[in-house]
Amino acid sequence: MAGRNNPLIVWCGISFDTFNLMHRWFGRLAILEGLVHFLCWVIPKVHTAGWSVVKASMGHSNFIITGTIGLAAFVFILFTSQSIIRHAFYETFLHLHQLAALFAVGGVWAHLHIEGLPAKHIIEAVLAIWVIERSIRFLRIIYINIGNGGSKVDVEILPGDAMRLTLRLARPWKFRPGQHAYIYMPSISLWMSHPFSLAWSNNDEADPTSTPNASEKEMGLPLNRQDIMSMNKTTMSLIVRRRTGFTDKLYKKVSNMPNGTLTTRGLIEGPYGSQDLSSYGTVLLFAAGVGITHQVPHVRELVQGYSAGTVATRKVVLVWIIQSPEHLEWIRPWMTTILGLPNRRDVLKILLFVTRPRSTKEIHSPSSSVQMFPGKPAVQALVDAEIEHAIGAMAVTVCGTGSLADEVRRAARGRMDKKNVDFVEESFSW
Ligand SMILES: Cc1cc2nc3c(=O)[nH]c(=O)nc-3n(C[C@H](O)[C@H](O)[C@H](O)COP(=O)(O)OP(=O)(O)OC[C@H]3O[C@@H](n4cnc5c(N)ncnc54)[C@H](O)[C@@H]3O)c2cc1C
Known part of the structure; x- marks a missing residue:
């Protein structure tokens, strides 16, 4: 259950968050069973032969x-x-967790192997699944990011301790709402x-005057899927709030650049997850800050589909819900596009709540469908x-602070x- 790509996630139609919760509870049960197993050995041993024998x-x-x-x-x-340790020292936790899992699985395997117990094959199967999952992830990362000049990440500083990252993937995937990706920036x-x-994607269709090039035409080469993909420049964008580790280091690096922007090589792993709300008549979406x-x-x-x-x-x-109106800047270009979509006024209402306005002048409602x-x-x-x-079935979704989600x-x-x-939650943490 440790893999990011466990097929059970798709087959059971559950979110990665829920699967992670199951990972934790199955883990706790396994540990409890291990402890009971140990006590079943140690208690009779102490009773019959004493601690010295143990x-x-x-x-x-x-x-x-x-064992x-x-x-x-x-x-x-x-x-x-x-949870308290996981959230305070996530990366240290992750490294120690993986190392301890290696000792746990290795210890149990050796424990079974020494006695020649066939149950050791279960451990071997588990290891094989783990190795296969890691290998697929590795190959996929290479496939998505290598070739076509490699994947690049443009980072720009935004007001309110945030950054906009624009991903230019070597081989982009089809963007869907609810997707997230893992970013590596060596x-x-x-x-x-x-x-x-992933907050936004732009699909710039290839320039027809530049395709195919003269030599390709001359040689009569047909364009393959790869050629077409490399001509279509798809970018995906996301907003990153500055925290105290990786995001802080990145923020400081970009702030020190002369023009407040940075282009660097990055490896993108994904996409993971996706949600489809298009079958609900009414959709109520709550977000706090970067959510x-x-x-x-x-x-x-939904507005385009309507x-x-x-x-x-x-x-x-x-x-x-935002702390100050400067946070509107994070998504201003995207909101401008959405507000310009046909029939938008018939279907979309936006309610903005500013929790710490500097003055009442900052609070003004541009129209009846966008209110502050x-x-x-x-x-x-x-x-x-x-x-x-509500019209028809209703979806209520939330992405933000724990208290808002509650x-x-x-x-x-x-x-x-x-x-x-129906209630759908994205917590941005696990
Ligand atoms: C599915 C999902 C989607 C997310 N989407 C966004 C988004 O769009 N914008 C955004 O700003 N943030 C998002 N986050 C949160 C973002 O991943 C963390 O803020 C970021 O990893 C913090 O990095 P840091 O080293 O600066 O964190 P730290 O300051 O060290 O820690 C802050 C918090 O981030 C968590 N965290 C740290 N490292 C990792 C890691 N490698 N993997 C997972 N969690 C970690 C810690 O548990 C801690 O609670 C998302 C998280 C998840 C799980």
Whole structure:
């Protein structure tokens, strides 16, 4: 369950977040079973022969030594994977977690092997799955990023401690709402990757005057899929909020550049996840701060689909909570495009809540479909108002702080008996 590409995620139709939760709980159960197994050996041993025999076994019997190493590694994992440690020292946690998992699995395998127990083949199968998954990931990263000049990342500083990253992939994939990708930037962090939601994609169609080139025409070479893809320049963009590790290092590096922008080589791994909200009549999207990057692609897809008559959606309400109006800058070009889409006024309403405005002058509503308010939203009242006038089934989604997610979840869950409401959450953390 440690792999990013476990087919069960797709087959069960569950999110990576939920799968991760299962990873944690199956892990805890396995550790508990390991502890019970150990106690079932040690208690009768102490009762019948005393501690000295237990100590002697742990010093001399390879069977007991390897089992104890495996169990110790499991217990180490149990303590170091607590949420507080995971979130405070994520990268240290991840490295120690993987090392401990190696000792745990290796210890259990040796424990079984010494006694010639056939259960060791289960461990071998697990290792094989792990190696295959890692190899596929590695080959995919190479395929997506190598060739066609390689993948590049343009980074620009935005107001409010944020950056816009524009990914120019060597081999782009089809952009869908709800996708995220892992970014490796060896010039900032040698091998660690960080997940970010894809907020926007631009498809610049190839210039027909430049294709095919003269020599290709002359030789009558047909264009293959690769040629066509390299002529279509697809870029994907995301917004990164500065934190204290990788994102802080990147922010400082870009700030020190003379023009506040940086172009660097990067490796992109993805896409992971995607969500389709197009079958809901009403979609209510909540975002706090940088969580807007997860919601913008949905808004774009639903408004475009409404106009084209390809989605069931008749009403989209975006509620975005920001600390100051300068955060609007993060998505200004994309919002301008969305607000310019045909029939947008018939389907989209945007409610902006500014929690720390510097003055009341900053709060002004440009139109009845884009309204700005000071302070925090009354989540339950907003959900209730939309449920009251909902068309068809309704999706309530949230991406933002934990407290906002809790509030929105409570508000939506409490009304599930009244209306056909589904709740979708993206937490930006695990
Ligand atoms: C699916 C998903 C989508 C995300 N999308 C965005 C986005 O669009 N924009 C955005 O600004 N942030 C996004 N994040 C959060 C982003 O990944 C972290 O803020 C970033 O990795 C922090 O890096 P750091 O070294 O500066 O963090 P730190 O300051 O060291 O830690 C801050 C937090 O980030 C988490 N974190 C640190 N490193 C990693 C890592 N390698 N993998 C996962 N989590 C990590 C830690 O648990 C901690 O809670 C997303 C996270 C997830 C899981």
